[in-house]
Each structure stands twice: as structure tokens, then as C-alpha cells.
Amino acid sequence: MAQLTYRASVSLAIAQSMRKDQKVFFIGEDVGAAGGVFKATVGLLEEFGKERVMDAPISEQAILGAAMGAAMTGLRPIAEIMFSDFLAVCWDIVANQIAKTRYMSDGQINIPLVIRTANGGGSKFGAQHSQSLENWSMMIPGLKVVAPSCPSDVLGLMDSAVKDPDPVIFYEHKSLYAFKEEIEQTDISIPIGEANTLHEGKDITIIGLALMAQRAKEAALILKDKHDINAKVIDLRSLVPLDLQTIKKSVIETGHVLTVEENPRLCGWGAEISSLISEHCFKNLKGPVTRVTTPHVPLPSADILEDNTIPSVELIVNEVIKKLKGE
Amino acid sequence: MVDKLNDDIGEEKRLQLWEMMLKLRLVEKKAYDLFLQNLIKGTSHLALGQEAIAGAFGVALKQGDYTFCTYRGHAHTLARGSSIEGVLGELMGRQCGLMKGKGGSMHLTDVDKGVMGSYAIIGAHLTIANGTALASKYNKTNEVSVCFFGDGTTNIGAFHEALNMAKIWNLPIVFVCENNLYMEYTPIHEVTAVEHPAADRAGAYDLDKIIVDGNDADEMLRTAEKAIAKAREGKGPSLIEAKTYRHSGHSRADPGKYRPDEEVKDWMENKDPIKNYRAKLLDFNINEKIISEIEEKIKDQVEKATEISMASPIPEIKEIYTDVWANGGSEWHN
Incomplete structure (x- = not known):
């Protein structure tokens, strides 16, 4: 170890x-x-x-x-x-x-x-x-x-x-x-195209990638501790090939989906996922699939500007609460 | 009397070169005819008039060597020994085509013959050819990579990146600039800072300045053999600028009217590599019967290959979805 x-x-x-x-x-x-x-x-x-x-x-x-x-x-x-x-x-x-x-x-x-x-x-x-x-x-x-x-x-x-x-x-x-x-073991192999679950939950599915997956996990811990919301966090790990089956399985259970992307809004990968979920799981949805992204702007440099551009843990928490509790 | 025929090139190789150039010429002419009959769609960029360059390298290279060419690459592909029906079939979008219609005129590829692709984005393939050369060096094998491109390529960044890398890593590669005097529709001298677009840049990469008459097949062969030998011996890259001229326009859509009539006439009548080489073979006392027999043989081959291509079925629609990935398919999610 x-x-x-x-x-x-x-x-x-x-x-x-x-x-x-x-x-x-x-x-x-x-x-x-x-x-x-x-x-x-x-x-x-x-x-x-x-x-x-x-x-x-x-x-x-x-x-x-x-x-x-x-x-x-x-x-x-x-x-x-x-x-x-x-x-x-x-x-x-x-x-x-x-x-x-x-x-x-x-x-x-x-x-x-x-x-x-x-x-x-x-x-x-x-x-x-x-x-x-x-x-x-x-x-x-x-x-x-x-x-x-x-x-x-x-x-x-x-x-x-x-x-x-x-x-x-x-x-x-x-x-x-x-x-x-x-x-424990460094010489390991993980197949490309298999998503990973970072946090279990049946209230909402949060889908992230890289840093956003880690932030989604942190958000899920807060949601559980402070808001009694159990979020499933899926770390896609790869966009192509995409593990649609893992997404579908979770959406069928939760009926609520939030994607968390670091890229600017337009044509971000979350839009494609949202489209796939609409096609494959429409009847299971309890509300619209929503996306958290950076706004459609180039990334600014100053601390306060960058920090408020890239989706934060707090933003993810707030978005989930808004979706589920309408607050 | 000097025995001209048994010089450094000799009769056998000259006849080989004659046959090669003739094949390139007659297949391109056939491609043009098939266009007029609307049997070939899309675009095409013919190498009519430039056959001595691809032909000379075709004769000089060995099995296992790698070649990269541009969208004007029918001739370079045939010069490595690819079948005529493979080329014409691809142009016609038939199953007998080299890539069964998946690539088309601008992307002819025949890996078994060392044809590592034809590239339609100017300059890209110089960097990729460095990669096969790097692999030969890495594997300690002695293949040579050859990369053909046009004069217009010398003004794009990838040309300069590739030459620098080839030199610093001493790669076994030969870069061949076919300077046909026009960058598509524009005279190359109007848009280039130096007189010789490739050769005048060679010094910037510590390479020799090599300019050759690309329509003199013998000189082209000598230049090709020398550069290939240098690369094979581990002595590094060469940059050759071969002066030539295309008989037709840039592409199917271009009648080439921007070129002065007198200039076109001069190149067609006085500097045609095929016409001049035939005269040279006769001058060397090669029996005209032998020359004509080769002509008849190639004509026959081209006709037969055309028949095969026309009889070959068109691709099945399901082929659209094959070979995006190495598993043979196009699926991107489970």
C-alpha cells in the first residue's frame, strides 16, 4: 500500500x-x-x-x-x-x-x-x-x-x-x-468505456468527468450530510467509447439527471448525454435533464473570476437542491 | 564510339523506367477519359507531365520502403506497383478499388506496396513520413521513407517543422518537392520569398541545395538513387526540388487558363518527359520495336484494368459503418 x-x-x-x-x-x-x-x-x-x-x-x-x-x-x-x-x-x-x-x-x-x-x-x-x-x-x-x-x-x-x-x-x-x-496494486488495467461510480444514491444521477467528477463526489457528500439527498455520482472516465448502459441503469432508478462539465456551454458533452437520455430513458425522467457548465466565455485569469467561472462544489450542491426541492 | 547505353543506368533500367512512366501517363489519360464519361465523380488532380519524378522513384525504391504522396497521387501509387484496377476502381468508387471506395482519388493507400497514403491537407504528410522513418531508425531496419509534395507546400508550417525534425534526428527520409511552377492557380514565385521554393530553404535546415530537371527521367533517377542511398546508409535526410510542369489544370474543375499559352506550348512540345525519353531511347540505339512493344503492352493493361473496374460492383451501403475502429465497426457507446 x-x-x-x-x-x-x-x-x-x-x-x-x-x-x-x-x-x-x-x-x-x-x-x-x-x-x-x-x-x-x-x-x-x-x-x-x-x-x-x-x-x-x-x-x-x-x-x-x-x-x-x-x-x-x-x-x-x-x-x-x-x-x-x-x-x-x-x-x-x-x-x-x-x-x-x-x-x-x-x-x-x-x-x-x-x-x-x-x-x-x-x-x-x-x-x-x-x-x-x-x-x-x-x-x-x-x-x-x-x-x-x-x-x-x-x-x-x-x-x-x-x-x-x-x-x-x-x-x-x-x-x-x-x-x-x-x-495497493499499481500494475492494473481498466477497460476504456466503463464508467465508475464515485458515490451511491437513488435520488439523482450526477454525471461528471475528471475534476468535475471529483467535485460532484464532494457535492454528493454534502448533499447527503446536510440535505438528506442521496446522489449517485457517475465518473464517465471516457467519452468515447461511452458507457451508456451505466447511465441508463442509474437514470431508471433516479429519474433526475445533472451533468457537470468544465467546458463552455455550447456543444459540451453533457448535451450529447442529455440527448441520449431523452432518447433512451424519456419515460423514466421526472424532470428535465439539466447541465452545469462554465458559462459560454473564454476562461478569465484572476482568482475570483476563474473560481466563479468553473463549476464549483457549491454550485453543484445548489443545482441539485434546486432540481429536487425547487428552491 | 562511346557506349552510351551501358552507362551508369543501362538499357534494362531505362526500359523499366520507360514502361513505368508510360503506365503513369496512360492511366492518367484513362482517368481523364472516364471523367468525361462521368464514370469518375468527385475531383481529381492529374499528374500528366510530371511522370518522370514518381517514375524514377518507383524504379529506385525497394520493397519495404515507404512512400507518402499528395492528392495528386495516382502516379505515385502506381509507381510502387499498385494495380491499375485498384487505382481506377477507387476513382470510380468500385469494390475493386484500393480502399473499396472509402477514400477516393485523393487518399489512395496500398500498404502492401509501401504506399502509406495520399494526403489532401497540404504539408501534413511530411510530418507523418518522418514517423515511418523514425520507426525504421527505432527498429534499426534500413527502409527509406520518401515524401512527395508540391511547391505550394513549402509555404506551410508543417513543411518547416518536418524538415527540422528530420535533420535533428538524422532520419532516413527523402523529401521531394515537385515544383510545377504553380501553387494551384497562382504562380509560385508570386507568393514565395525565395526563387527556389524548396531548395532555397534547404540551407535553413543544414541540408544540401538540390535542384533537378524533374522532366529528365535519367537525371531524376540518378538524383533519386543518390538520396535514397544516403538515407539507407544512415546519413540522414535530403530535400530535392524537381522542376516540372503539369499538362492539365490543378484539378478537374480547372482548365488552367491562368498560364500563358506560349509557356504551356513550350512544356508540352519541348519538355514532355515521355516524348523526350522515347527520343532518348532511340538515340541510344534501343530497337524501336522493343519500345513499341512496351507501349502496346501498357495500353493493353490499361484497357483490361478499365474493363475490370467497370465490371466491379459498387460498394454495399453497409460499408459506411465499417472500419472506423480496429474492431471493424463504428459503435461509440455500449
């Missing part, structure tokens, strides 16, 4: 995958000698050497292009894009090339690669280093989208992502890097 941070679980997860499979290599900016700007890849260069841990220039297209080409030959690259916001400068490689090449080639080409990237707000970095961009990749056919909320999920989902024959975008949440968990 050891206590592990989310940050340390990233480097451990990569190391475990690299120890198991010589085909796995790691490429990114400042990832080797510097150990990553978030210190999430410390020790990898020392263990695996320059041939497998490659410090790349600030060339996001070249990084992902090289990872894609290598994956086309059967290697299994893990590529880092330092901040998920930087995906915008290499989005052609992600959305047009990596995502579509398997389909366009009629299955001649597999692209087994992982793009891991630091995502989300909470660090007061402003609008270009804080975004939650899972929904960007969710809407592109051919990409799998993973966003772990705790160290054990980082370990288990990274293992599956590296072994996956399809491209996986692995969103690590910056505000979770210091999150700690007692871990």
Missing part, C-alpha cells in the same frame, strides 16, 4: 507500459531531461534513455505526425502535447489524419497511439492554457477520449490506452496532479 499522486501515477503508468512493450516510446516537449513542465514524466529518460524518451522541438504538428507515422508501422507511441490548448496548432494531424486514416484506408492502417495532454482549469493560467477540450475530440469519428479523475484510473486507463489498437486522446487534469490516493 502506497500513497501515489496523480502526477506520479502518470510517469509510473508510462514506465509500466514501456517496460512491458519495447514498441512503446515517448515523445514530447521538455518531457525527458526536464521531466515535463508538470513534472509528470520525471525519471523516464533515466530509465529508458534517449532512444525511447525523445525531447522534441516546439513543433506540435511534427510531434504528432511522427507519432502517427510510427504507429502506422506498428509501434505504440505515447506523445505529449504540453497543454491541451496546443492541440489547436496540430488539430489537422489529430482530426484529419490520425482520426480518419483507418477509415479512408479501408482498415489497411491501424494507428495505435496515445496523445496525453494537460487539460482543464484551476491554475489561473488564463484562456489559452486552461481549457477543457474533451468535447473537441469527442466529435471526431475515429478518436477515443479518456479523462481520468484519480491516480488509479490514470494507471489503469493508461495501460489500456497504450494497448488499444485505436488512437486515444488522454486528458490529464492539471488541477488533479496533486490529488493523492492509497494504491
Whole structure:
């Protein structure tokens, strides 16, 4: 039993995958000698050497292009894009090339690669280093989208992502890097596409991802202690593939649903979930599916502004009370 | 008398090159005919007039080497040995097509032949070609990756990112700029800071400045062989700028009227790589009968492949939902 941070679980997860499979290599900016700007890849260069841990220039297209080409030959690259916001400068490689090449080639080409990237707000970095961009990749056919909320999920989902024959975008949440968990077994595997229940309850279903899943769990504890409301908190863990069955099962029990998203409102993943619930569970609903998101604004930087933009535990608590008690 | 024929290239390889270029020319002409008959839909970007470049590399490369080309890639695909019906069938959206109609003219892919895809977003594939080259280096194998692109590509960021990475990691790759003087509809010199769009940038990445007459098949072959050998020996990347000219417009929609008549006439009449190479073979005292027999053989192959393609069934509608994922399907939730 050891206590592990989310940050340390990233480097451990990569190391475990690299120890198991010589085909796995790691490429990114400042990832080797510097150990990553978030210190999430410390020790990898020392263990695996320059041939497998490659410090790349600030060339996001070249990084992902090289990872894609290598994956086309059967290697299994893990590529880092330092901040998920930087995906915008290499989005052609992600959305047009990596995502579509398997389909366009009629299955001649597999692209087994992982793009891991630091995502989300909470660090007061402003609008270009804080975004939650899972929904960007969710809407592109051919990409799998993973966003772990705790160290054990980082370990288990990274293992599956590296072994996956399809491209996986692995969103690590910056505000979770210091999150700690007692871990018994580090060499674990969690299938991509299985949601996790963070809190049991039959009054309402709260659906979250990454940091928002953890905040939803905190909200559920308060709701139980102070308001006698039992909320089921579902941590999706991946948007594609999506565990619709777990959502359906809970909605049938509770009849109330709140999604909690860190992204701006329009076209957030919660809208797709809401649509699916309407299609599949309409008769079970006791009220409208509602969404908590950041407002439709770029993220501001100042403490008070950012803190009041990203959904807080308090906001989630209040939304649930409003839904269930009409207050 | 100098034995011209038995020089560094020799008769056998010249005839191979002749056959290759002729195949590329006649298939492109057939593609054009099929368009006029409305049997090929969508768009197409023909490489008529540029055959010596793809042809020379086709002759120079080995099985196992990787090639990446652009949406103007029918010729480059055929040059690796892909079947004519595979190419024409794909253009016609038939089941016999290389990707059974899933990709179309701009995305020809034939992994078994080392054709790692045709790319329709300018510049992207230079970075991806670095990846197969990186894999060869990582696996300590000696394949070479070759990436073809047009002059317009030299002004997009990915070109510069890719050249820098190839150089710093000493990758076994050859970048081939086919400078056909026009970036789509615009003369390349009007939109480029340097005279030679690729070669004048080579120095920025510590690469040699290589400019070759891309319509001189022999010179093209020599240049290709040299760069490929350098990459195979672990001596790093090359950037070649091959000057050429397309006989037709940029794409199906473009009659190419922005080009001066005199310029088009000069390239068509005096600098056509196929016409000139035929004359060269005769000049080298290769029997015209042999040259003509190859012509007849290729014509016959193209006709037969056209018949096969036209007889091939169209794809089944259920194919829409296949091969998004490696499990063969398109489901995204349970």
C-alpha cells in the first residue's frame, strides 16, 4: 500500500507500459531531461534513455505526425502535447489524419497511439492554457477520449490506452496532479468505456468527468450530510467509447439527471448525454435533464473570476437542491 | 564510339523506367477519359507531365520502403506497383478499388506496396513520413521513407517543422518537392520569398541545395538513387526540388487558363518527359520495336484494368459503418 499522486501515477503508468512493450516510446516537449513542465514524466529518460524518451522541438504538428507515422508501422507511441490548448496548432494531424486514416484506408492502417495532454482549469493560467477540450475530440469519428479523475484510473486507463489498437486522446487534469490516493496494486488495467461510480444514491444521477467528477463526489457528500439527498455520482472516465448502459441503469432508478462539465456551454458533452437520455430513458425522467457548465466565455485569469467561472462544489450542491426541492 | 547505353543506368533500367512512366501517363489519360464519361465523380488532380519524378522513384525504391504522396497521387501509387484496377476502381468508387471506395482519388493507400497514403491537407504528410522513418531508425531496419509534395507546400508550417525534425534526428527520409511552377492557380514565385521554393530553404535546415530537371527521367533517377542511398546508409535526410510542369489544370474543375499559352506550348512540345525519353531511347540505339512493344503492352493493361473496374460492383451501403475502429465497426457507446 502506497500513497501515489496523480502526477506520479502518470510517469509510473508510462514506465509500466514501456517496460512491458519495447514498441512503446515517448515523445514530447521538455518531457525527458526536464521531466515535463508538470513534472509528470520525471525519471523516464533515466530509465529508458534517449532512444525511447525523445525531447522534441516546439513543433506540435511534427510531434504528432511522427507519432502517427510510427504507429502506422506498428509501434505504440505515447506523445505529449504540453497543454491541451496546443492541440489547436496540430488539430489537422489529430482530426484529419490520425482520426480518419483507418477509415479512408479501408482498415489497411491501424494507428495505435496515445496523445496525453494537460487539460482543464484551476491554475489561473488564463484562456489559452486552461481549457477543457474533451468535447473537441469527442466529435471526431475515429478518436477515443479518456479523462481520468484519480491516480488509479490514470494507471489503469493508461495501460489500456497504450494497448488499444485505436488512437486515444488522454486528458490529464492539471488541477488533479496533486490529488493523492492509497494504491495497493499499481500494475492494473481498466477497460476504456466503463464508467465508475464515485458515490451511491437513488435520488439523482450526477454525471461528471475528471475534476468535475471529483467535485460532484464532494457535492454528493454534502448533499447527503446536510440535505438528506442521496446522489449517485457517475465518473464517465471516457467519452468515447461511452458507457451508456451505466447511465441508463442509474437514470431508471433516479429519474433526475445533472451533468457537470468544465467546458463552455455550447456543444459540451453533457448535451450529447442529455440527448441520449431523452432518447433512451424519456419515460423514466421526472424532470428535465439539466447541465452545469462554465458559462459560454473564454476562461478569465484572476482568482475570483476563474473560481466563479468553473463549476464549483457549491454550485453543484445548489443545482441539485434546486432540481429536487425547487428552491 | 562511346557506349552510351551501358552507362551508369543501362538499357534494362531505362526500359523499366520507360514502361513505368508510360503506365503513369496512360492511366492518367484513362482517368481523364472516364471523367468525361462521368464514370469518375468527385475531383481529381492529374499528374500528366510530371511522370518522370514518381517514375524514377518507383524504379529506385525497394520493397519495404515507404512512400507518402499528395492528392495528386495516382502516379505515385502506381509507381510502387499498385494495380491499375485498384487505382481506377477507387476513382470510380468500385469494390475493386484500393480502399473499396472509402477514400477516393485523393487518399489512395496500398500498404502492401509501401504506399502509406495520399494526403489532401497540404504539408501534413511530411510530418507523418518522418514517423515511418523514425520507426525504421527505432527498429534499426534500413527502409527509406520518401515524401512527395508540391511547391505550394513549402509555404506551410508543417513543411518547416518536418524538415527540422528530420535533420535533428538524422532520419532516413527523402523529401521531394515537385515544383510545377504553380501553387494551384497562382504562380509560385508570386507568393514565395525565395526563387527556389524548396531548395532555397534547404540551407535553413543544414541540408544540401538540390535542384533537378524533374522532366529528365535519367537525371531524376540518378538524383533519386543518390538520396535514397544516403538515407539507407544512415546519413540522414535530403530535400530535392524537381522542376516540372503539369499538362492539365490543378484539378478537374480547372482548365488552367491562368498560364500563358506560349509557356504551356513550350512544356508540352519541348519538355514532355515521355516524348523526350522515347527520343532518348532511340538515340541510344534501343530497337524501336522493343519500345513499341512496351507501349502496346501498357495500353493493353490499361484497357483490361478499365474493363475490370467497370465490371466491379459498387460498394454495399453497409460499408459506411465499417472500419472506423480496429474492431471493424463504428459503435461509440455500449
